[in-house]
Amino acid sequence: MDRLALLRYAWIMEHTSKRPSEHVHDVAVIGMGPAGAQAAISAWHQGRDVLVLDAGEVSQRKGRAYWTKSVAIEDIPFLAPITGPRLRAQVQERLRSLAPKGGDSRGVTLRGAYVLHVARAAEGFAIDASTEPLRGGEIVARETFLARTLVVASGFEDGWPDIERDPNGRRMLERYRTVFRYAGNQSGWHLCIRCDGHLHFGQHFVLLGVGEEIYEAALGAQDFTRRITILTNGRPAGLPPAVLAQARERDIQIDTRRIARHIGKGTRLEGVEFEDGEQLMADGFLADEGLEPNTAFLAAFTLQRTPEGLLRVGENGEALRPDGTQEPGLYIAGDLVAGARKLVAAAAASGQDAGLAASDALRSWRYPE
Numbered sequence: 458m459d460r461l462a463l464l465r466y467a468w469i470m471e472h473t474s475k476r477p478s479e480h481v482h483d484v485a486v487i488g489m490g491p492a493g494a495q496a497a498i499s500a501w502h503q504g505r506d507v508l509v510l511d512a513g514e515v516s517q518r519k520g521r522a523y524w525t526k527s528v529a530i531e532d533i534p535f536l537a538p539i540t541g542p543r544l545r546a547q548v549q550e551r552l553r554s555l556a557p558k559g560g561d562s563r564g565v566t567l568r569g570a571y572v573l574h575v576a577r578a579a580e581g582f583a584i585d586a587s588t589e590p591l592r593g594g595e596i597v598a599r600e601t602f603l604a605r606t607l608v609v610a611s612g613f614e615d616g617w618p619d620i621e622r623d624p625n626g627r628r629m630l631e632r633y634r635t636v637f638r639y640a641g642n643q644s645g646w647h648l649c650i651r652c653d654g655h656l657h658f659g660q661h662f663v664l665l666g667v668g669e670e671i672y673e674a675a676l677g678a679q680d681f682t683r684r685i686t687i688l689t690n691g692r693p694a695g696l697p698p699a700v701l702a703q704a705r706e707r708d709i710q711i712d713t714r715r716i717a718r719h720i721g722k723g724t725r726l727e728g729v730e731f732e733d734g735e736q737l738m739a740d741g742f743l744a745d746e747g748l749e750p751n752t753a754f755l756a757a758f759t760l761q762r763t764p765e766g767l768l769r770v771g772e773n774g775e776a777l778r779p780d781g782t783q784e785p786g787l788y789i790a791g792d793l794v795a796g797a798r799k800l801v802a803a804a805a806a807s808g809q810d811a812g813l814a815a816s817d818a819l820r821s822w823r824y825p826e
């Protein structure tokens with residue numbers, strides 16, 4: 458994956474013109490989700506000149522919380538229940554209000570930018586990004602930003618069910634148009650059992666996926682209901698005998714038939730139809746089809762990762778090399794962190810650690826040895 462990302466980047470470098478920036482920011486943050494926003498505010502609060510680069514302004518990558526669409530996030534004590542899109546708008550407004558004023562460089566500069574590549578530079582990091590929406594799928598504006606330290610909080614993209622997928626669609630939005638119609642509603646495709654399981658107390662709940670991950674989600678679903686069905690959409694379940702035995706004991710149905718289409722009204726998903734024409738109706742649906750970390754731009758760095766590509770970090774989000782040493786000045790926060798809870802408050806907490814550590818790394822003197 459790293460090599461492909463580098464080749465893609467080389468092509469982009471050759472085919473677009475870029476405007477270099479002279480200004481070196483204290484801390485750059487990639488991503489304006491809960492983790493990135495908190496990292497930025499924490500570093501700003503220590504008097505730093507912070508740059509936030511966020512893809513949501515120039516592309517469809519708007520962060521995971523955005524997929525809550527019409528379902529409010531309600532498990533954060535200091536926030537009234539709020540949908541993902543509204544949360545995003547609020548965070549954006551707050552960051553914009555912290556823009557540097559007068560001749561003071563202290564502040565938060567928010568830029569719409571899809572980061573393409575990060576490299577080491579004399580100052581710390583050089584960050585190449587596409588800074589306008591693509592036109593006809595092509596990059597039309599590119600800029601390079603400089604920063605002494607870097608917090609990566611770009612999250613990941615969820616995998617989506619392979620049902621009524623349009624293989625000819627160029628963009629994700631086109632390929633999964635039908636799936637997306639039913640995503641993020643009270644009665645549609647959910648992606649996080651801890652986030653949305655409460656919407657289906659005592660109801661029939663369908664989980665789509667294979668292997669350990671989908672059974673983990675089924676274990677979570679038992680907090681809300683005992684009526685659970687696992688669909689694999691034409692794939693072997695990939696579950697060991699002990700798990701299959703427990704599923705039988707708990708009356709969890711596992712159906713491996715391929716799904717032909719959704720059954721729904723408007724944006725409300727009500728069931729699925731299998732290829733043999735039989736239909737299965739349910740009240741709630743959750744897909745766990747893996748994830749893709751938004752880290753292709755880190756191809757120049759060899760970092761410790763899990764098999765699915767999440768990043769292993771030190772105590773304060775320090776990015777780690779394979780030998781266990783820290784990659785100087787580079788911090789990771791939020792859902793991207795291996796073992797993270799993948800919830801808003803946890804993402805913000807790790808953003809705070811990373812933002813403060815990035816800021817502390819800029820201090821010029823330390824406690825004497």
Ligand SMILES: Cc1cc2nc3c(=O)[nH]c(=O)nc-3n(C[C@H](O)[C@H](O)[C@H](O)COP(=O)(O)OP(=O)(O)OC[C@H]3O[C@@H](n4cnc5c(N)ncnc54)[C@H](O)[C@@H]3O)c2cc1C
Binds near residue numbers: 491649
């Ligand atoms: C449907 C759904 C419901 C959820 N409900 C809840 C809930 O009720 N409660 C709860 O606590 N959590 C909930 N979550 C989880 C929560 O949304 C995530 O844990 C949280 O958003 C993770 O924050 P993050 O900052 O790590 O990443 P994200 O929120 O994913 O933000 C990543 C940011 O990085 C940007 N980005 C990506 N790639 C690039 C790039 N190349 N260049 C520049 N920027 C980039 C994106 O634009 C985005 O703004 C839910 C998640 C989903 C999907």
